[in-house]
Amino acid sequence: MDSRKWVLRTIAFSLAALVIIAAVAFLFDPFMQYRVTDYKYFLRSRYVNPGIIKNYPYDTVVIGSSMMQNFNMQSFRDKLDCDPIKVTIGGISMNEILELIGLINRQNKAQKMYMSTDLYLLNSISATDRMRIPRHLLDDNFINDYKYLLGYETWMRFIPVNVIINAMYLLGMDIPDKIYQSTDIDYIEYWNDDFTFGEDIVINYYLRTRNSVAVADNDNDYVGDLSNVNALYDRMVLRFNEFAETIDTEKEYVFYFSPYSALFWYQAKKDGYFDIYQDVKIYMINILSEMGNVTVHDFQSMPSISDLSIYKDLRHYNAQINEYMIDCFANGDYIVDAQTIVASIEKLRALVTQFEQENSSWLD
Secondary structure (H helix, E strand, O other): OHHHHHHHHHHHHHHHHHHHHHHHHHHHOOOOOOOOOOOOOOOOHHHHHHHHHHHOOOOEEEEEOHHHOOOOHHHHHHHHOOOEEEEEOOOOOHHHHHHHHHHHHHHOOOOEEEEEOOHHHHOOOOOOOOOOOOHHHOOOOHHHHHHHHOOHHHHHHHHHHHHHHHHHHHOOOOOOHHHHHHOOHHHOOOOHHHOOOOHHHHHHHHHHHOOOHHHOOOOOOOOOOOOOHHHHHHHHHHHHHHHHOOOOOOOEEEEEEOOOOHHHHHHHHHHOOHHHHHHHHHHHHHHHOOOOOEEEEEHHHOHHHHOHHHEOOOOOEOHHHHHHHHHHHHHOOOEEOOOOHHHHHHHHHHHHHHHHHHOHHHHO
């Protein structure tokens, strides 16, 4: 009897401890699964995006990769008259985009969506593409919330940091700008101030790596044999078609092609991917142009793509370019459709040719 009582008491104590631990996690709610808490918690987009989508008030969603992380949400409010949230992940995969869009559609709050159409994201196979967002954060099933309330990430990484941050606020301590910004939903994953931009930096990066455009940046993984351009085109079209099926005719969409540097496109030509990427763009525009609720901006024909001083590597531009794109969203610059996309591509081709001629001394 004594041993049986001990076992029962141990079980009861363990269950009580788990309930208390889960209750504390519920009250802290570091991933905002139950309520939105701004300026108090350390934010990591992969964990908090689902909660923000579920619980934050918004009518507009800015969704995509690191190409969008430096957007200023207050500028969206001021210039585009909307209530936005930014749902981005560095090196986001198509699987992650599709899961987030599915959650956004289920919430039925968004009236408009802004999205970067990064062509390299289409170079993947759905069965093996990355999915790093915990799936239990994406659903509305309370039964599996124990994975969140008792999870390693919750208790070992985020609650301890959030306790320290909240203690700093309560004690009236000066909060460093970096910490303050890392707790601001508007600035989630903002990285502009963490890097140095400049022509010399980009050139040195290029000369040091000389990577193929297919693996031009280390925050993305790519799947499949890239030596066969026909297979590449087919794979990209297949993935785009998969994405196009998620477009909700009740919402308004603004897509844009990000202004990668002319050096990126020079490397694409050198490696044989330039034309196939442009063919995919034409295919995408032809499909999107048939949808009355879609607008597309092609920023890849911007003259400033030849100015390497605005980049930190071959693709990533500074926040001033993000602000300029918001202006273009407001005034309609660089909009393309099925009739104008070829002309926009020819402008890009001419810019790359001119860039190659002007920089031939170090390119090769």
